Every structure is written in structure tokens, then in C-alpha cells.
Amino acid sequence: MTIRVLLVDDEELVRGGLRAILEARHDIEVVGEAADGAVVVPLTASLRPDVVVMDIRMPLVDGIQATRDLRRRLDEPPRVLVVTTFGDDENVYAALHAGADGFLPKRARPAEIVDAVRVVARGDSLLFPAAIRALAARHVAPLQGPAASSRAVGGREVRSLTAREREILTLMARGLSNGEIAGELYLGLQTVKTHVSSLLRKLGARDRTQAVITAYESGLVPLT
Amino acid sequence: MRSVLRRGTGRTIWARVLHLALGAWFAVACAMVWPGLPDASPRTLAGLFLAPLPALAVLACVPVVRRSEGVQARALLLPGDDEVTVEPSRTWSDRGRLLLWLCVRVELGVLAALAVAGAVSLLAGPLPSWVWVPVAAAVVPCLVLVLAGLGALAAAAARRLLHPSLAERLRAQQVRTERLLERTRLAAELHDSIGHALTVTLLQAGAAREVAGRDPAFVDAALAAVEDSARQAAADLDRVLALLRDGAPLADAPTLADVGRLARAARAAGADVDLRVEGPVAGLPPLVSREAYRIAQEALTNALRHAGPVPVALRVDVHADALELDVRNPVPVPAPASVGSGSGLAGLRERAAVLGGTASAGPVDGDWRVAVRLPLAGPA
Numbered sequence: 001m002t003i004r005v006l007l008v009d010d011e012e013l014v015r016g017g018l019r020a021i022l023e024a025r026h027d028i029e030v031v032g033e034a035a036d037g038a039v040v041v042p043l044t045a046s047l048r049p050d051v052v053v054m055d056i057r058m059p060l061v062d063g064i065q066a067t068r069d070l071r072r073r074l075d076e077p078p079r080v081l082v083v084t085t086f087g088d089d090e091n092v093y094a095a096l097h098a099g100a101d102g103f104l105p106k107r108a109r110p111a112e113i114v115d116a117v118r119v120v121a122r123g124d125s126l127l128f129p130a131a132i133r134a135l136a137a138r139h140v141a142p143l144q145g146p147a148a149s150s151r152a153v154g155g156r157e158v159r160s161l162t163a164r165e166r167e168i169l170t171l172m173a174r175g176l177s178n179g180e181i182a183g184e185l186y187l188g189l190q191t192v193k194t195h196v197s198s199l200l201r202k203l204g205a206r207d208r209t210q211a212v213i214t215a216y217e218s219g220l221v222p223l224t
Numbered sequence: 225m226r227s228v229l230r231r232g233t234g235r236t237i238w239a240r241v242l243h244l245a246l247g248a249w250f251a252v253a254c255a256m257v258w259p260g261l262p263d264a265s266p267r268t269l270a271g272l273f274l275a276p277l278p279a280l281a282v283l284a285c286v287p288v289v290r291r292s293e294g295v296q297a298r299a300l301l302l303p304g305d306d307e308v309t310v311e312p313s314r315t316w317s318d319r320g321r322l323l324l325w326l327c328v329r330v331e332l333g334v335l336a337a338l339a340v341a342g343a344v345s346l347l348a349g350p351l352p353s354w355v356w357v358p359v360a361a362a363v364v365p366c367l368v369l370v371l372a373g374l375g376a377l378a379a380a381a382a383r384r385l386l387h388p389s390l391a392e393r394l395r396a397q398q399v400r401t402e403r404l405l406e407r408t409r410l411a412a413e414l415h416d417s418i419g420h421a422l423t424v425t426l427l428q429a430g431a432a433r434e435v436a437g438r439d440p441a442f443v444d445a446a447l448a449a450v451e452d453s454a455r456q457a458a459a460d461l462d463r464v465l466a467l468l469r470d471g472a473p474l475a476d477a478p479t480l481a482d483v484g485r486l487a488r489a490a491r492a493a494g495a496d497v498d499l500r501v502e503g504p505v506a507g508l509p510p511l512v513s514r515e516a517y518r519i520a521q522e523a524l525t526n527a528l529r530h531a532g533p534v535p536v537a538l539r540v541d542v543h544a545d546a547l548e549l550d551v552r553n554p555v556p557v558p559a560p561a562s563v564g565s566g567s568g569l570a571g572l573r574e575r576a577a578v579l580g581g582t583a584s585a586g587p588v589d590g591d592w593r594v595a596v597r598l599p600l601a602g603p604a
Contacts (some may be wrong), residue, residue: 010492011420013449017427020442024434036493038525042532057415059489060525069529085419106423110430 002027003121006049008034008066009083010058014106018053018083021110028117037066041073051079051121054100056091064095071099071206079207081120081127093135101209102127126208129175136216137223165199166220168192173212173221236303237368240375243300247333248340250276255341276330284323287312290386293325297382301375309388318389325385329378336374343367413464421457425450479513480547481506483520483540490524494533495553497524503542512579512598516540516547519575519583523551523594531555531592546581549596555587572596 005022007015007030015033022028032047034040037054038061044052052070056063063082070077080100084092092103101123104116119127126132161169171181182192196208205211215221254272261268283289294310302308313319343363351359388396432446478485487499508516520538527536531553539550569585572594576583581598 010489011424012492013424013453014427016449017424017431017446020431020439020446021427021434034493036489036528038490038528039494039533041529059486060493060521061529085415085423107426110434113430 002029004029004031004049006032006052008040009055010035021113025114037061037063040066041069049078051117053081056082056084064098067098067100079120093139101207125177126175140217160202165195168195169215170221172208237372239300241371244333244336247330248337251334251337280326284319290322294386297386301379301382308386311392321385328381332374332378339370417460418457421453424453477514478517480516495528496535498537501540515575519596527553547598551594552591555592
């Protein structure tokens with residue numbers, strides 16, 4: 001099955017480069033391009049891509065707002081992979097909060113770009129777990145210490161998790177896929193899937209990335 | 225008293241006593257002049273101590289004296305404290321407070337001199353030798369305490385009388401904000417120019433390697449793009465370095481004169497923008513022009529977000545008394561359910577209202593129309 005991709009970037013040469021890199025693989029098809037976040041929702045509704053590869057800084061509507069629009073206005077939003085340039089930590093974290101499934105630096109090698117699209121399309125493991133942890137650490141650290149208990153993002157939801165679900169969440173944060181978690185914990189794949197969807201529901205998270213961010217922010221999974 | 229000692233370490237105390245020495249010299253001068261006066265009564269002594277007032281008043285009127293006093297107070301009274309100004313006087317209120325401070329400084333110095341003189345005369349006086357040691361043991365610490373107290377008083381007075389005025393604090397805040405904004409703009413400039421060019425270079429080179437041997441035409445085009453981007457980046461680097469060297473201000477927020485750029489961005493996003501501008505856009509008041517640019521940007525953005533890539537007509541009319549913006553686009557069929565989310569329109573109305581203008585949006589003849597009118601004479 002081919003992965004249908006929509007490319008959103010205000011720079012034509014960036015879109016062209018990404019298109020050539022992705023279309024050189026047989027399992028990926030670029031079904032459309034857009035030059036601004038403003039048109040992402042109508043285009044997604046008509047082209048039905050599996051993955052939207054989205055720039056963050058665009059002239060009219062930025063990638064963070066466009067990601068939020070997709071989540072809010074479409075019943076079955078596609079997965080979103082945001083691509084970033086330099087010094088964009090704040091924006092990357094905001095995009096992940098808005099519902100992006102992963103992020104990719106534009107300076108990534110072609111093979112990494114292809115891998116990122118595949119991982120995000122499958123949605124069963126976390127993209128760049130170490131980088132997400134580092135990002136979360138930078139954003140959560142100033143709030144930990146005395147203020148941590150008063151903040152407690154998702155604290156109540158996190159406490160409602162079973163011991164097994166916490167264990168699985170910790171492994172998800174390390175970037176393990178469902179199959180790898182099943183192997184690690186000697187569980188059946190179906191059992192792991194059930195636990196994962198249950199913990200996503202309890203955390204109010206749509207996907208693994210959001211669940212893991214909540215886990216870091218609530219202190220359930222230690223950042224160090 | 226102990227808190228005074230604890231707050232001022234030994235070094236601070238002696239620095240403060242040094243500061244008091246100016247007034248003390250004046251007291252010494254008085255003490256030398258007074259016995260020679262024809263009428264050497266306590267009244268003339270008191271008059272002598274008031275004698276420097278006119279001189280101090282003249283001194284207080286010289287703007288730079290405030291800076292000099294500030295520098296001395298910072299160095300000797302309140303080391304490491306930037307609550308004391310080092311700016312010259314600008315207003316009469318600055319000068320008034322400075323005069324008060326100069327008087328306080330001289331008179332505290334006189335008191336310090338009296339304390340020292342008193343202690344010395346007591347110890348040098350005709351005391352039986354068996355009392356001298358205990359008296360000295362009591363008097364010397366007392367003298368240190370008194371001097372420390374006077375120093376603390378001088379410091380407190382400096383903090384009250386030499387603090388920056390409200391205007392000075394505002395100005396300092398403004399300078400800090402401008403510097404911060406400048407750095408943010410410079411970072412954005414670097415990101416948009418050189419960062420952008422590097423990104424294109426990387427992606428095109430990577431793509432060329434991917435398709436090498438299979439698509440020579442793409443490889444050719446990619447190499448040309450890499451070369452162009454690198455050349456552009458070199459030019460941008462020159463420009464940013466020049467900005468850093470000269471400290472020239474970077475471009476401000478876009479105004480309505482840049483509406484063409486806005487139309488280009490919307491066209492690149494797929495909208496078929498028909499832009500018409502009537503009247504002297506360049507002569508608009510900057511505030512109105514900047515806000516109008518943002519309003520036009522918001523209207524175009526909303527058209528794209530709700531209707532997708534459709535034809536959009538953007539009209540800008542500059543009249544003598546008002547600026548009119550009119551944005552029209554066909555409503556998609558079926559109309560999207562979320563058109564009435566309203567937050568975009570509320571934002572438009574708010575922006576217009578701040579400038580005393582009006583904004584409306586709604587369906588007209590099968591089109592969605594946003595109309596904004598901003599008065600040019602300022603809010604009524």
C-alpha cells in the first residue's frame with residue numbers, strides 16, 4: 001500500500017526537493033503540494049493524504065495553526081509531520097502540542113526523511129524519541145521543583161493509569177513499537193494494542209506523541 | 225544599630241566615611257575661620273554652616289553634577305546598586321532633589337566631623353590615666369557606630385534623592401525593549417535568508433543524489449538551484465553582516481505599501497488574487513497603514529482557509545478622509561459549516577474599532593465580502 005503525502009511549504013524548491021526524495025521510493029506517492037498552511041484543510045479534504053509534511057513558518061497561516069485546523073475541522077485528520085529549520089525548538093514543541101505526530105529537521109538526510117514519513121504513517125512508534133525527550137526536558141525543567149505539584153499536567157488522568165499501562169507508556173517514550181513492547185513484556189501484540197488504546201483514552205491523547213509528552217510533563221516518565 | 229553594622233560590611237563603612245569627608249572638610253574650614261571672626265558667637269557659627277547654601281544651589285543647577293554625584297554615590301555609598309542614577313539633570317525636579325541631596329551630604333559630613341572632633345578632644349583631654357583606657361574602650365566603638373550610622377543615613381538619602389525619575393526609568397526600559405526587538409529581528413533575518421538558502425541547498429543536493437542516473441534533467445535543475453541558493457546566501461550574509469556592523473535599523477512591520485507582497489504570498493498559496501489599489505497608499509499614517517496590512521492579511525487568509533484556492537478580489541481605496549478595504553471571494557458550494565466560527569471576524573472588528581473604524585463581513589450576491597473602513601483623521 002502506498003503512503004499518500006501532501007507537501008506544504010512556501011518554498012517551491014523545498015517542495016521539489018522533498019518530492020524527488022520521496023517519490024524515488026515505490027511505497028510513497030506525493031499527491032499534492034501547497035504553498036501555505038491556509039489551504040491545507042480544503043486540499044486535505046479533496047486529496048485525502050495519509051501524511052501531511054508541513055513547514056512551520058509560512059506567510060499566511062503557519063504550520064502550527066494549520067495542524068490545529070486539521071485536527072479541529074476534519075473528522076479523520078491525516079498524520080502530520082512538521083519539518084523545521086534552525087533554532088525552532090519553541091515552534092516544534094508548539095506543533096507537537098497542536099497535534100503533530102512527529103518532526104523532522106530539514107537538514108535530515110534523504111533516507112531519514114523517507115523513514116520519518118514511513119514511521120509517522122504507520123503511527124505505531126515514536127519518531128526521534130531522544131529528541132522529544134530533550135525538547136520536553138527543556139520545556140518542563142523550569143517548571144519542576146517546588147512548582148511541579150501545582151502544575152501537574154494531566155495529573156489526575158495519569159494517576160488513573162494501571163501499573164501495566166504506565167509500564168507500556170514508559171516503553172513508548174523510549175520509542176518502542178507495539179511489537180517491540182510485546183516482546184519486552186512477554187505479552188501478546190493484541191494485548192499491547194488494547195493497553196495502548198486504553199491509556200491514550202485515559203490521557204485524552206490522540207496519538208503516541210501526545211501521550212508521551214503528557215507523560216513527561218506530568219512527571220510520570222522521568223526526564224533524566 | 226547592629227543591623228546597620230551587619231548591612232554595611234567594614235569596607236562599605238569606610239567607603240561611606242570617605243564620602244562624608246567632603247562635608248567634614250567644610251566643617252574643619254569653619255572651625256578654623258570662626259575663631260578669627262570679629263563676632264565669634266554660636267550665632268555666627270550657625271550662619272557659617274548655612275553659608276554654602278547659595279554655592280550648593282548654583283552647583284545643583286549644573287546638569288552634569290547629578291551624574292558626578294550619582295557616580296560617587298554608586299562607588300562609595302551603595303556599591304553594586306543601580307537604583308542610583310548616573311544621568312545629568314534634565315528637569316527642575318531633578319535639580320531640586322539634587323540640591324536637597326547636596327545639603328544632606330554637607331551637613332552629614334559636618335556631623336561626622338563633630339563626632340570625630342568630640343571623641344578626639346575627650347581622649348586628648350585631662351583624663352587621669354586609670355580612666356583613659358576604659359573611656360577609650362567605650363568611645364572608639366561608639367564613634368565607629370556613629371560614623372556607620374551617618375554613612376547609612378547618607379546611603380538612604382542617596383537612594384531617595386538620586387533615584388532615576390519616572391521619565392528616566394521609562395527611557396531605560398524603552399532602550400532595553402528596542403535592543404531586544406532588534407536582536408529578535410536579526411535572528412529572524414538570519415533564519416529567513418541564510419537558513420532558508422541552506423535548507424534549499426541541502427534538499428536539492430540530496431534529491432539530486434537520489435535520482436542521479438535516472439533523471440538527468442532533474443539533476444541539472446537541482447544543481448542550478450543549489451548554485452543559485454548558495455549565491456543568494458552569500459549575498460544575504462553580506463547584507464546581514466553590514467547590518468551588524470553599521471547597526472542600521474532593520475525593516476519595520478509591513479505597511480499597506482507592501483500589499484503587493486501579501487498578494488504574491490496568497491497567489492503562491494493558490495488563490496487567484498485580483499489586487500486593485502487606488503489613491504496614495506504610501507502617504508497613509510504609519511499606524512493605520514500597518515493595521516490595514518494586518519486586516520488585509522487576515523481577510524485573505526480567512527478566504528483561503530474557508531473557501532480554498534479561489535479567485536479573491538482585494539480592493540484598497542485611499543480617500544481624503546478614510547481608507548477602505550474590500551475583499552470578496554465566491555462562497556464554496558456547499559458552504560463550509562465552520563464559516564461562522566466568528567473569531568476571525570471578531571478580530572477584524574476589534575482591529576478596526578481600535579482605529580475608530582468599522583468592519584463587516586457576510587454574503588453579498590453569492591460572494592463572501594469583508595468591508596473595512598478606517599478614518600484617516602484619527603478616532604472621533
